[in-house]
Amino acid sequence: MPIESGSCASARQAKQKRKSHSLSIRRTNSSEQERAGLQRDMLEGQDSKLPSAVRNTLLELFGQIEREFENLYLENLELRREIDTLNERLAGEGQTVDGAELSKGQLKTKASHSTSQLSQKLKTTYKASTSKIVSSFKTTTSRAICQLVKEYVGHRDGIWDVSVAKTQPVVLGTASADHTALLWSIETGKCLVKYVGHVGSVNSIKFHPTEQVALTASGDQTAHIWRYIVQLPTPQPTADCNQVSGEDEVEISDKDEPDGDGDGSSDCPTVRAPLTSLKSHQGVVIAADWLVGGKQAVTASWDRTANLYDVETSELVHSLTGHDQELTHCCTHPTQRLVVTSSRDTTFRLWDFRDPSIHSVNVFQGHTDTVTSAVFTVGDNVVSGSDDRTVKVWDLKNMRSPIATIRTDSAINRINVCVGQRIIALPHDNRQVRLFDMSGVRLARLPRSNRQGHRRMVCCCAWCEDHPICNLFTCGFDRQAIGWNINIPALLQEK
Numbered sequence: 001m002p003i004e005s006g007s008c009a010s011a012r013q014a015k016q017k018r019k020s021h022s023l024s025i026r027r028t029n030s031s032e033q034e035r036a037g038l039q040r041d042m043l044e045g046q047d048s049k050l051p052s053a054v055r056n057t058l059l060e061l062f063g064q065i066e067r068e069f070e071n072l073y074l075e076n077l078e079l080r081r082e083i084d085t086l087n088e089r090l091a092g093e094g095q096t097v098d099g100a101e102l103s104k105g106q107l108k109t110k111a112s113h114s115t116s117q118l119s120q121k122l123k124t125t126y127k128a129s130t131s132k133i134v135s136s137f138k139t140t141t142s143r144a145i146c147q148l149v150k151e152y153v154g155h156r157d158g159i160w161d162v163s164v165a166k167t168q169p170v171v172l173g174t175a176s177a178d179h180t181a182l183l184w185s186i187e188t189g190k191c192l193v194k195y196v197g198h199v200g201s202v203n204s205i206k207f208h209p210t211e212q213v214a215l216t217a218s219g220d221q222t223a224h225i226w227r228y229i230v231q232l233p234t235p236q237p238t239a240d241c242n243q244v245s246g247e248d249e250v251e252i253s254d255k256d257e258p259d260g261d262g263d264g265s266s267d268c269p270t271v272r273a274p275l276t277s278l279k280s281h282q283g284v285v286i287a288a289d290w291l292v293g294g295k296q297a298v299t300a301s302w303d304r305t306a307n308l309y310d311v312e313t314s315e316l317v318h319s320l321t322g323h324d325q326e327l328t329h330c331c332t333h334p335t336q337r338l339v340v341t342s343s344r345d346t347t348f349r350l351w352d353f354r355d356p357s358i359h360s361v362n363v364f365q366g367h368t369d370t371v372t373s374a375v376f377t378v379g380d381n382v383v384s385g386s387d388d389r390t391v392k393v394w395d396l397k398n399m400r401s402p403i404a405t406i407r408t409d410s411a412i413n414r415i416n417v418c419v420g421q422r423i424i425a426l427p428h429d430n431r432q433v434r435l436f437d438m439s440g441v442r443l444a445r446l447p448r449s450n451r452q453g454h455r456r457m458v459c460c461c462a463w464c465e466d467h468p469i470c471n472l473f474t475c476g477f478d479r480q481a482i483g484w485n486i487n488i489p490a491l492l493q494e495k
Contacts, residue, residue, distance in 0.1 A: 145490050146435075146444055148452045149470050150189045150483040154182055157201075158456075158477035161287075161414065164464040165207040169232045172473060173214060174481050175202040181216050182268075185232050186470055186483060191268040192230040198222070204287040209294045213275070217288040221281050223299045224274035225311060278309050280316045289332045291339070291353070298339050300330035306341045308353070320351055322361060329373040329414060340382055342371035348384050350396065364399055366392055373414040377438070383424055385412035391426060393438055404440040414460040418472075421465070421488050425472060427458035433474050435491070443491050446474070446484060454478050 048055060157178035164186075165171045171192060172184040181202045183193040195202075200219030207214055212230070217223045278288075283303035290297055291308075296317065300306045306320040306327060325344035332339050337353040348371045350362045364374075369388035376382055380396040381403075391412055392402035410430035417424050422438045431454050433446040447453055454476040462473045470483030 145487045145494065146446050147485045147487075148447065148482060149485050150186070152182075152184045152189050152481040152483070153479070154184075154191050155180070155479045158479060159459060159475035159481055160201070161204045161460050162462045162473045162475040162481050163205050163207055164462055164467075164473065165212075166209050167207070167212060169230060170464070170467060171230055171232075172481065172483070173205040173207060174475055175205040175216060176479075177201040179218075181205050181214065183214075183228060183230060184481070186464075186467060188233050190233050192232075193228045193269050193271060195224075195226055195228075195271045197224050197226060197272055197274050200284075203285065204289075206289050208290060209292070211294070213294075215288050215290060215297055217285040217299060219284045221279070221283060221285060221301075223278040223285050223288045223297070223309075225276040225278070225297070226271055226274040228271060276311065276314050278307070278314060280307050280309075280319070281305070283326070286327060287329045287331075289330055289339075291332050291337060292335055298330050298332060300327035300341050302326040304343075306330055306339070306351070308339075318353075318359060320349075320361075322349060322363075323347070328370060331373070331375045333376045334419070338376070340374045340376065342374045342384065344370040346371060346386075348374040348382075350382070362396075362399055364394060366394075366402055369411075372412060375415060375417055377417045377422065378419050381438070383415060383417055383438075385415040385426065387411040391415065391424065391436070393440070404438065406436050406440045406442075408434065413458065416461040416463055418463040418465055418488075421492070423463075423488070423491075425461035425463065425474075427461050427474060427476070429457050431456060431458055431476070433458055433461065435486070437492075443494070444486075454480075454482065 050058075152172065152174065155174065155176040155178050157176055159174050159176045161175040163173045163175075165173065170186065172186050173181060174184070175181050179196070179198050179200060179202060181195040181198075182191050183195075184190065185192055195214070195216065198216065198218040198220050200221075202216050202218050204217040205214060206216075211227075213225060213227050215223060215225050278297065278299060281299065281301040281303050283301050285299050285301050288297060288299045295311055297309050297311055298306055298320075299309070304321070304323050304326060307316055308318040308320065309315065310317055320339075320341065323341065323343040323345055327341055327343050329342045330339060339351040339353065340348055341351065342348040346365070346367045346369060348364050350364070352360045352362075364382070364384070367384065367386040367388050367390065369386050371384055371386050374382055374384040377393075382394045382396060383391060384394065385391045389408050389411060391406040391408070393404040394402050406424075406426070408426065408428065410428040410432065413427045413429070415424060415426055423443065424436045424438065426434045426436065428434070431448060433448075433454075435443040435445070437443060454474065456476055456478040458474055458476040460475050464471050464473065470485055471488070472484040472486050473481055474484065475481040
Protein backbone atom coordinates (compact mmCIF):
# COMPACT_ATOMS: atom_id res chain seq x y z
CA MET A 1 0.00 0.00 0.00
CA PRO A 2 1.56 3.34 -1.04
CA ILE A 3 2.47 5.73 1.77
CA GLU A 4 1.41 9.38 1.39
CA SER A 5 4.38 11.73 1.40
CA GLY A 6 4.64 14.68 3.84
CA SER A 7 4.32 17.31 1.08
CA CYS A 8 1.14 15.69 -0.32
CA ALA A 9 -0.38 15.54 3.15
CA SER A 10 0.33 19.20 3.86
CA ALA A 11 -1.11 20.19 0.45
CA ARG A 12 -4.30 18.21 1.18
CA GLN A 13 -4.63 19.89 4.59
CA ALA A 14 -4.16 23.36 3.08
CA LYS A 15 -6.84 22.59 0.45
CA GLN A 16 -9.31 21.50 3.15
CA LYS A 17 -8.61 24.67 5.15
CA ARG A 18 -9.20 26.87 2.10
CA LYS A 19 -12.44 25.04 1.44
CA SER A 20 -13.62 25.53 5.03
CA HIS A 21 -12.57 29.20 4.81
CA SER A 22 -14.68 29.74 1.65
CA LEU A 23 -17.64 28.03 3.30
CA SER A 24 -17.35 30.33 6.33
CA ILE A 25 -17.34 33.40 4.07
CA ARG A 26 -20.39 32.04 2.23
CA ARG A 27 -22.20 31.58 5.52
CA THR A 28 -21.22 35.09 6.52
CA ASN A 29 -22.58 36.58 3.28
CA SER A 30 -25.82 34.61 3.60
CA SER A 31 -26.61 36.33 6.88
CA GLU A 32 -25.85 39.87 5.68
CA GLN A 33 -29.45 40.63 4.72
CA GLU A 34 -30.75 39.44 8.09
CA ARG A 35 -28.15 41.58 9.90
CA ALA A 36 -28.94 44.66 7.78
CA GLY A 37 -32.66 44.25 8.46
CA LEU A 38 -32.02 43.89 12.19
CA GLN A 39 -29.83 47.01 12.25
CA ARG A 40 -32.47 49.03 10.44
CA ASP A 41 -35.14 47.87 12.90
CA MET A 42 -32.91 48.89 15.79
CA LEU A 43 -32.26 52.33 14.31
CA GLU A 44 -35.94 52.91 13.61
CA GLY A 45 -36.64 52.36 17.29
CA GLN A 46 -34.05 54.95 18.32
CA ASP A 47 -34.69 58.66 18.64
CA SER A 48 -32.57 60.31 15.94
CA LYS A 49 -32.74 63.70 14.26
CA LEU A 50 -30.93 62.47 11.15
CA PRO A 51 -32.99 62.25 7.93
CA SER A 52 -33.86 58.71 6.98
CA ALA A 53 -31.83 58.89 3.75
CA VAL A 54 -28.69 59.90 5.67
CA ARG A 55 -29.27 57.15 8.24
CA ASN A 56 -29.68 54.54 5.50
CA THR A 57 -26.47 55.73 3.80
CA LEU A 58 -24.57 55.50 7.07
CA LEU A 59 -26.00 52.02 7.67
CA GLU A 60 -24.82 50.82 4.27
CA LEU A 61 -21.34 52.29 4.77
CA PHE A 62 -20.86 50.82 8.24
CA GLY A 63 -22.25 47.50 7.02
CA GLN A 64 -19.66 47.51 4.26
CA ILE A 65 -16.92 48.32 6.79
CA GLU A 66 -18.06 45.44 9.01
CA ARG A 67 -18.06 42.97 6.10
CA GLU A 68 -14.60 44.04 4.97
CA PHE A 69 -13.10 43.68 8.45
CA GLU A 70 -14.84 40.33 8.91
CA ASN A 71 -13.28 39.03 5.71
CA LEU A 72 -9.90 40.40 6.74
CA TYR A 73 -10.22 38.68 10.12
CA LEU A 74 -10.88 35.33 8.45
CA GLU A 75 -7.97 35.85 6.05
CA ASN A 76 -5.77 36.69 9.02
CA LEU A 77 -6.71 33.42 10.72
CA GLU A 78 -5.94 31.50 7.54
CA LEU A 79 -2.58 33.22 7.16
CA ARG A 80 -1.68 32.39 10.75
CA ARG A 81 -2.48 28.69 10.07
CA GLU A 82 -0.26 28.80 6.99
CA ILE A 83 2.54 30.33 9.06
CA ASP A 84 2.29 27.48 11.58
CA THR A 85 2.29 24.90 8.78
CA LEU A 86 5.31 26.55 7.16
CA ASN A 87 7.21 26.59 10.45
CA GLU A 88 6.46 22.88 10.97
CA ARG A 89 7.67 22.05 7.46
CA LEU A 90 10.85 24.09 7.94
CA ALA A 91 11.50 22.30 11.24
CA GLY A 92 11.12 18.93 9.46
CA GLU A 93 13.47 20.01 6.67
CA GLY A 94 16.00 21.13 9.25
CA GLN A 95 16.44 17.53 10.39
CA THR A 96 17.04 16.00 6.95
CA VAL A 97 18.69 18.56 4.67
CA ASP A 98 22.14 17.32 3.56
CA GLY A 99 22.05 14.74 6.41
CA ALA A 100 22.78 17.45 9.00
CA GLU A 101 20.68 19.56 11.30
CA LEU A 102 20.25 23.23 10.55
CA SER A 103 21.23 25.54 13.35
CA LYS A 104 18.53 27.33 15.31
CA GLY A 105 19.73 30.65 13.89
CA GLN A 106 19.28 29.46 10.28
CA LEU A 107 15.83 28.07 11.06
CA LYS A 108 14.84 31.32 12.73
CA THR A 109 16.04 33.36 9.74
CA LYS A 110 14.05 31.24 7.24
CA ALA A 111 10.91 31.29 9.33
CA SER A 112 11.24 35.02 9.98
CA HIS A 113 11.62 35.74 6.25
CA SER A 114 8.54 33.70 5.34
CA THR A 115 6.53 35.25 8.17
CA SER A 116 7.46 38.79 7.10
CA GLN A 117 6.31 38.04 3.53
CA LEU A 118 2.94 36.81 4.76
CA SER A 119 2.66 39.76 7.14
CA GLN A 120 3.34 42.18 4.27
CA LYS A 121 0.65 40.46 2.20
CA LEU A 122 -1.81 40.90 5.06
CA LYS A 123 -0.94 44.59 5.42
CA THR A 124 -1.35 45.21 1.68
CA THR A 125 -4.75 43.50 1.64
CA TYR A 126 -5.86 45.47 4.70
CA LYS A 127 -4.77 48.83 3.28
CA ALA A 128 -6.40 48.19 -0.10
CA SER A 129 -9.71 47.19 1.45
CA THR A 130 -9.96 49.90 4.07
CA SER A 131 -8.77 52.69 1.75
CA LYS A 132 -11.55 51.78 -0.66
CA ILE A 133 -14.12 52.14 2.12
CA VAL A 134 -12.71 55.44 3.37
CA SER A 135 -12.47 56.79 -0.19
CA SER A 136 -16.15 56.08 -0.86
CA PHE A 137 -17.12 57.71 2.43
CA LYS A 138 -15.05 60.86 1.73
CA THR A 139 -16.52 61.19 -1.77
CA THR A 140 -20.02 61.28 -0.30
CA THR A 141 -18.91 63.87 2.23
CA SER A 142 -17.21 66.01 -0.44
CA ARG A 143 -20.40 66.12 -2.52
CA ALA A 144 -22.29 67.58 0.43
CA ILE A 145 -19.63 70.25 1.07
CA CYS A 146 -18.56 71.08 -2.53
CA GLN A 147 -21.50 71.76 -4.80
CA LEU A 148 -21.52 72.69 -8.47
CA VAL A 149 -23.60 75.86 -8.90
CA LYS A 150 -23.15 77.17 -12.45
CA GLU A 151 -21.46 76.27 -15.74
CA TYR A 152 -20.16 79.00 -18.06
CA VAL A 153 -20.24 77.71 -21.62
CA GLY A 154 -19.38 79.87 -24.62
CA HIS A 155 -15.76 79.45 -25.70
CA ARG A 156 -14.89 77.49 -28.85
CA ASP A 157 -11.59 76.16 -27.50
CA GLY A 158 -9.93 75.31 -24.19
CA ILE A 159 -9.88 77.87 -21.38
CA TRP A 160 -6.44 78.60 -19.96
CA ASP A 161 -7.22 81.04 -17.17
CA VAL A 162 -10.07 82.24 -14.96
CA SER A 163 -10.22 85.34 -12.75
CA VAL A 164 -12.72 87.32 -10.66
CA ALA A 165 -13.09 91.14 -10.72
CA LYS A 166 -12.02 93.00 -7.60
CA THR A 167 -14.48 95.89 -8.12
CA GLN A 168 -18.26 96.18 -8.38
CA PRO A 169 -19.96 94.74 -10.28
CA VAL A 170 -18.17 91.45 -9.58
CA VAL A 171 -17.85 89.48 -12.82
CA LEU A 172 -15.99 86.37 -13.93
CA GLY A 173 -13.32 86.53 -16.65
CA THR A 174 -12.03 83.67 -18.81
CA ALA A 175 -9.10 83.53 -21.25
CA SER A 176 -9.22 80.99 -24.06
CA ALA A 177 -7.21 79.42 -26.85
CA ASP A 178 -9.97 80.61 -29.22
CA HIS A 179 -8.26 84.08 -29.21
CA THR A 180 -10.97 85.68 -27.02
CA ALA A 181 -11.55 86.69 -23.41
CA LEU A 182 -15.10 86.62 -22.06
CA LEU A 183 -16.70 88.31 -19.05
CA TRP A 184 -19.62 86.53 -17.37
CA SER A 185 -22.40 87.19 -14.93
CA ILE A 186 -21.60 84.87 -12.03
CA GLU A 187 -25.25 84.49 -11.01
CA THR A 188 -26.86 83.85 -14.40
CA GLY A 189 -24.01 82.40 -16.47
CA LYS A 190 -24.71 84.94 -19.22
CA CYS A 191 -21.82 86.33 -21.30
CA LEU A 192 -21.57 90.11 -20.73
CA VAL A 193 -18.53 91.21 -22.79
CA LYS A 194 -16.30 89.61 -25.41
CA TYR A 195 -12.75 90.87 -26.05
CA VAL A 196 -11.41 90.08 -29.54
CA GLY A 197 -8.31 92.31 -29.73
CA HIS A 198 -5.74 89.49 -29.72
CA VAL A 199 -4.69 87.47 -32.77
CA GLY A 200 -3.36 84.56 -30.73
CA SER A 201 -4.40 82.36 -27.85
CA VAL A 202 -5.37 84.39 -24.76
CA ASN A 203 -3.36 82.77 -21.97
CA SER A 204 -4.14 84.91 -18.94
CA ILE A 205 -6.66 87.46 -17.63
CA LYS A 206 -6.41 89.67 -14.54
CA PHE A 207 -8.65 92.53 -13.35
CA HIS A 208 -7.43 95.98 -12.25
CA PRO A 209 -7.63 96.43 -8.45
CA THR A 210 -9.83 99.56 -8.58
CA GLU A 211 -11.13 100.14 -12.14
CA GLN A 212 -13.19 98.27 -14.74
CA VAL A 213 -10.05 97.41 -16.70
CA ALA A 214 -8.67 94.00 -17.65
CA LEU A 215 -5.14 92.81 -18.49
CA THR A 216 -4.74 89.90 -20.89
CA ALA A 217 -1.62 88.05 -22.11
CA SER A 218 -1.50 86.33 -25.48
CA GLY A 219 0.39 84.04 -27.81
CA ASP A 220 0.66 86.98 -30.22
CA GLN A 221 3.63 88.18 -28.07
CA THR A 222 1.67 91.07 -26.53
CA ALA A 223 -0.28 91.93 -23.40
CA HIS A 224 -3.37 94.15 -23.72
CA ILE A 225 -5.01 96.51 -21.26
CA TRP A 226 -8.66 97.12 -22.15
CA ARG A 227 -11.69 98.75 -20.55
CA TYR A 228 -15.10 97.13 -20.14
CA ILE A 229 -18.52 98.37 -19.06
CA VAL A 230 -21.02 95.80 -17.84
CA GLN A 231 -24.57 95.81 -16.57
CA LEU A 232 -25.56 92.72 -14.67
CA PRO A 233 -28.77 90.97 -15.79
CA THR A 234 -31.53 89.97 -13.37
CA PRO A 235 -30.78 86.55 -11.87
CA GLN A 236 -33.06 83.74 -13.07
CA PRO A 237 -33.93 80.52 -11.21
CA THR A 238 -31.43 77.81 -12.08
CA ALA A 239 -31.80 74.07 -12.26
CA ASP A 240 -30.23 71.97 -9.55
CA CYS A 241 -26.84 70.84 -10.86
CA ASN A 242 -26.08 68.70 -7.83
CA GLN A 243 -28.21 65.65 -8.70
CA VAL A 244 -25.76 63.04 -9.92
CA SER A 245 -26.12 59.38 -10.66
CA GLY A 246 -23.80 56.51 -11.44
CA GLU A 247 -20.22 56.05 -10.39
CA ASP A 248 -17.44 58.63 -10.40
CA GLU A 249 -14.75 58.65 -13.07
CA VAL A 250 -17.13 58.09 -16.00
CA GLU A 251 -15.35 58.77 -19.26
CA ILE A 252 -17.03 61.12 -21.73
CA SER A 253 -15.93 61.53 -25.32
CA ASP A 254 -15.11 64.84 -26.99
CA LYS A 255 -18.41 64.83 -28.88
CA ASP A 256 -20.24 65.23 -25.57
CA GLU A 257 -18.37 68.41 -24.66
CA PRO A 258 -20.04 71.84 -24.81
CA ASP A 259 -20.09 72.95 -28.44
CA GLY A 260 -20.11 76.71 -27.93
CA ASP A 261 -21.79 77.44 -31.28
CA GLY A 262 -25.20 78.14 -29.77
CA ASP A 263 -23.95 79.62 -26.54
CA GLY A 264 -25.17 83.20 -26.80
CA SER A 265 -21.69 84.73 -26.49
CA SER A 266 -21.87 85.92 -30.10
CA ASP A 267 -24.61 88.43 -29.33
CA CYS A 268 -22.96 90.08 -26.29
CA PRO A 269 -21.14 93.46 -26.55
CA THR A 270 -17.69 93.20 -28.13
CA VAL A 271 -14.50 95.12 -27.33
CA ARG A 272 -12.19 95.09 -30.34
CA ALA A 273 -9.22 97.31 -29.43
CA PRO A 274 -7.12 97.80 -26.28
CA LEU A 275 -6.38 100.98 -24.40
CA THR A 276 -2.71 99.99 -24.30
CA SER A 277 -0.64 97.24 -25.90
CA LEU A 278 2.59 96.03 -24.23
CA LYS A 279 4.95 94.80 -26.97
CA SER A 280 8.49 94.20 -25.70
CA HIS A 281 8.56 90.37 -25.72
CA GLN A 282 10.02 88.14 -28.45
CA GLY A 283 7.88 85.11 -27.65
CA VAL A 284 4.51 83.98 -26.33
CA VAL A 285 3.31 86.00 -23.33
CA ILE A 286 2.03 83.27 -21.03
CA ALA A 287 0.85 85.35 -18.05
CA ALA A 288 0.45 88.91 -16.76
CA ASP A 289 -0.55 90.58 -13.49
CA TRP A 290 -1.00 94.01 -11.88
CA LEU A 291 1.40 95.30 -9.24
CA VAL A 292 -0.18 96.67 -6.07
CA GLY A 293 -1.89 99.98 -6.89
CA GLY A 294 -2.46 99.11 -10.55
CA LYS A 295 0.04 101.62 -11.99
CA GLN A 296 2.45 98.95 -13.19
CA ALA A 297 2.03 95.52 -14.75
CA VAL A 298 4.33 92.52 -15.08
CA THR A 299 4.37 89.95 -17.90
CA ALA A 300 6.00 86.52 -18.24
CA SER A 301 7.07 85.11 -21.59
CA TRP A 302 8.46 82.09 -23.36
CA ASP A 303 11.42 84.29 -24.33
CA ARG A 304 12.73 83.48 -20.78
CA THR A 305 12.17 87.01 -19.45
CA ALA A 306 9.61 88.87 -17.37
CA ASN A 307 8.96 92.53 -18.07
CA LEU A 308 7.75 95.30 -15.76
CA TYR A 309 5.80 98.09 -17.52
CA ASP A 310 4.47 101.51 -16.66
CA VAL A 311 0.77 101.28 -17.49
CA GLU A 312 0.19 104.95 -18.40
CA THR A 313 3.13 105.25 -20.82
CA SER A 314 3.44 101.56 -21.89
CA GLU A 315 7.19 101.92 -21.33
CA LEU A 316 9.38 99.04 -20.21
CA VAL A 317 10.67 99.75 -16.69
CA HIS A 318 12.64 96.53 -16.01
CA SER A 319 13.46 93.38 -17.96
CA LEU A 320 13.81 90.52 -15.49
CA THR A 321 16.33 88.00 -16.80
CA GLY A 322 17.85 84.91 -15.23
CA HIS A 323 15.59 81.96 -15.96
CA ASP A 324 17.22 79.31 -18.15
CA GLN A 325 14.03 78.19 -19.90
CA GLU A 326 10.55 79.45 -20.79
CA LEU A 327 8.49 81.13 -18.08
CA THR A 328 5.15 79.56 -17.17
CA HIS A 329 3.52 82.04 -14.78
CA CYS A 330 3.89 85.28 -12.83
CA CYS A 331 2.11 86.54 -9.74
CA THR A 332 2.23 89.74 -7.66
CA HIS A 333 1.90 90.22 -3.91
CA PRO A 334 -1.49 91.75 -2.89
CA THR A 335 0.02 94.44 -0.62
CA GLN A 336 3.74 94.74 -1.44
CA ARG A 337 5.83 95.37 -4.53
CA LEU A 338 6.90 91.76 -4.91
CA VAL A 339 6.73 89.52 -7.99
CA VAL A 340 7.22 85.77 -8.30
CA THR A 341 7.92 84.06 -11.64
CA SER A 342 7.99 80.33 -12.39
CA SER A 343 9.73 78.50 -15.21
CA ARG A 344 10.36 75.24 -17.00
CA ASP A 345 13.89 75.34 -15.56
CA THR A 346 12.41 73.78 -12.33
CA THR A 347 12.85 77.00 -10.32
CA PHE A 348 10.82 80.04 -9.35
CA ARG A 349 12.22 83.46 -8.55
CA LEU A 350 11.18 86.22 -6.17
CA TRP A 351 11.73 89.78 -7.43
CA ASP A 352 11.69 92.63 -4.89
CA PHE A 353 10.80 96.15 -6.11
CA ARG A 354 10.16 97.72 -2.71
CA ASP A 355 13.35 99.78 -2.97
CA PRO A 356 12.92 102.12 -6.00
CA SER A 357 16.67 102.36 -6.58
CA ILE A 358 17.36 98.61 -6.86
CA HIS A 359 15.54 95.33 -7.27
CA SER A 360 16.78 92.06 -5.81
CA VAL A 361 16.09 88.46 -6.79
CA ASN A 362 16.01 85.19 -4.85
CA VAL A 363 15.94 81.76 -6.51
CA PHE A 364 13.92 78.86 -5.09
CA GLN A 365 15.07 75.37 -6.07
CA GLY A 366 12.93 72.52 -4.82
CA HIS A 367 11.16 70.89 -7.75
CA THR A 368 12.41 68.32 -10.23
CA ASP A 369 10.23 69.34 -13.20
CA THR A 370 8.54 72.42 -14.65
CA VAL A 371 7.18 74.80 -12.03
CA THR A 372 3.75 75.55 -13.48
CA SER A 373 2.82 78.33 -11.04
CA ALA A 374 3.85 80.06 -7.83
CA VAL A 375 1.50 82.33 -5.87
CA PHE A 376 1.63 84.50 -2.77
CA THR A 377 -0.42 83.81 0.35
CA VAL A 378 -0.89 85.77 3.55
CA GLY A 379 2.27 86.80 5.36
CA ASP A 380 5.59 85.66 3.98
CA ASN A 381 4.56 82.41 2.28
CA VAL A 382 4.64 81.30 -1.34
CA VAL A 383 2.99 78.14 -2.71
CA SER A 384 4.47 76.50 -5.82
CA GLY A 385 3.05 73.73 -8.02
CA SER A 386 4.89 71.58 -10.52
CA ASP A 387 4.69 68.91 -13.17
CA ASP A 388 6.62 66.72 -10.74
CA ARG A 389 3.24 66.16 -9.02
CA THR A 390 4.10 68.11 -5.89
CA VAL A 391 2.98 71.35 -4.29
CA LYS A 392 5.30 73.06 -1.83
CA VAL A 393 4.71 75.80 0.74
CA TRP A 394 7.70 78.09 1.31
CA ASP A 395 8.67 80.67 3.88
CA LEU A 396 10.27 83.66 2.16
CA LYS A 397 12.62 84.08 5.10
CA ASN A 398 14.01 80.55 4.65
CA MET A 399 14.52 79.43 1.06
CA ARG A 400 16.47 76.26 1.80
CA SER A 401 13.55 73.86 2.23
CA PRO A 402 9.74 74.00 2.07
CA ILE A 403 7.71 74.04 5.27
CA ALA A 404 5.13 71.65 3.76
CA THR A 405 5.01 69.31 0.75
CA ILE A 406 1.88 67.91 -0.89
CA ARG A 407 2.33 64.85 -3.12
CA THR A 408 -0.33 64.01 -5.71
CA ASP A 409 -0.94 61.52 -8.52
CA SER A 410 -0.98 63.99 -11.42
CA ALA A 411 0.77 67.08 -12.77
CA ILE A 412 -0.47 70.35 -11.26
CA ASN A 413 -1.49 73.44 -13.20
CA ARG A 414 -2.20 77.02 -12.03
CA ILE A 415 -2.97 76.86 -8.32
CA ASN A 416 -4.84 79.44 -6.24
CA VAL A 417 -5.02 80.12 -2.50
CA CYS A 418 -8.06 81.20 -0.50
CA VAL A 419 -6.16 83.82 1.50
CA GLY A 420 -8.68 84.28 4.32
CA GLN A 421 -9.06 80.55 5.05
CA ARG A 422 -5.60 79.43 3.86
CA ILE A 423 -7.00 76.73 1.53
CA ILE A 424 -5.09 75.72 -1.62
CA ALA A 425 -7.01 74.66 -4.75
CA LEU A 426 -5.06 72.29 -7.02
CA PRO A 427 -6.17 71.77 -10.66
CA HIS A 428 -4.75 68.60 -12.22
CA ASP A 429 -4.01 67.17 -15.64
CA ASN A 430 -6.19 64.16 -14.74
CA ARG A 431 -9.31 66.40 -14.50
CA GLN A 432 -9.43 66.40 -10.71
CA VAL A 433 -9.52 69.45 -8.43
CA ARG A 434 -8.36 68.89 -4.85
CA LEU A 435 -8.38 71.17 -1.80
CA PHE A 436 -5.61 71.18 0.83
CA ASP A 437 -4.74 73.33 3.80
CA MET A 438 -1.39 75.10 4.16
CA SER A 439 0.05 72.30 6.28
CA GLY A 440 -0.54 69.77 3.50
CA VAL A 441 -3.68 68.08 4.87
CA ARG A 442 -6.17 67.05 2.19
CA LEU A 443 -9.61 68.59 2.78
CA ALA A 444 -11.75 67.49 -0.17
CA ARG A 445 -11.95 66.63 -3.85
CA LEU A 446 -14.46 68.42 -6.06
CA PRO A 447 -17.10 66.00 -7.42
CA ARG A 448 -16.56 64.74 -10.94
CA SER A 449 -18.92 62.29 -12.63
CA ASN A 450 -20.85 61.81 -15.85
CA ARG A 451 -23.02 64.85 -15.05
CA GLN A 452 -20.80 67.37 -13.31
CA GLY A 453 -17.19 68.46 -13.20
CA HIS A 454 -14.58 68.83 -15.91
CA ARG A 455 -14.24 66.29 -18.71
CA ARG A 456 -10.68 67.20 -19.66
CA MET A 457 -7.58 68.77 -18.10
CA VAL A 458 -8.31 71.45 -15.47
CA CYS A 459 -6.08 74.45 -16.18
CA CYS A 460 -6.73 76.99 -13.44
CA CYS A 461 -8.63 77.81 -10.22
CA ALA A 462 -9.69 81.14 -8.72
CA TRP A 463 -11.19 81.85 -5.31
CA CYS A 464 -13.81 84.56 -4.68
CA GLU A 465 -14.15 84.48 -0.91
CA ASP A 466 -16.92 87.06 -0.50
CA HIS A 467 -19.37 85.91 -3.16
CA PRO A 468 -22.58 84.48 -1.64
CA ILE A 469 -23.23 81.95 -4.43
CA CYS A 470 -19.91 80.82 -5.91
CA ASN A 471 -16.63 81.07 -4.01
CA LEU A 472 -14.43 78.89 -6.24
CA PHE A 473 -14.13 78.85 -10.03
CA THR A 474 -12.34 76.34 -12.23
CA CYS A 475 -11.69 76.19 -15.97
CA GLY A 476 -10.39 73.52 -18.27
CA PHE A 477 -9.72 72.31 -21.75
CA ASP A 478 -13.31 71.09 -22.07
CA ARG A 479 -14.17 74.73 -23.05
CA GLN A 480 -16.12 75.54 -19.90
CA ALA A 481 -15.68 77.29 -16.58
CA ILE A 482 -17.50 76.05 -13.48
CA GLY A 483 -18.64 77.90 -10.37
CA TRP A 484 -18.60 75.96 -7.09
CA ASN A 485 -20.01 76.66 -3.66
CA ILE A 486 -17.60 75.38 -1.01
CA ASN A 487 -19.01 75.20 2.50
CA ILE A 488 -15.74 76.30 4.10
CA PRO A 489 -16.83 76.02 7.78
CA ALA A 490 -18.05 72.46 7.19
CA LEU A 491 -14.90 71.67 5.20
CA LEU A 492 -12.63 72.80 8.02
CA GLN A 493 -14.77 71.00 10.56
CA GLU A 494 -14.38 67.75 8.60
CA LYS A 495 -10.60 68.16 8.85
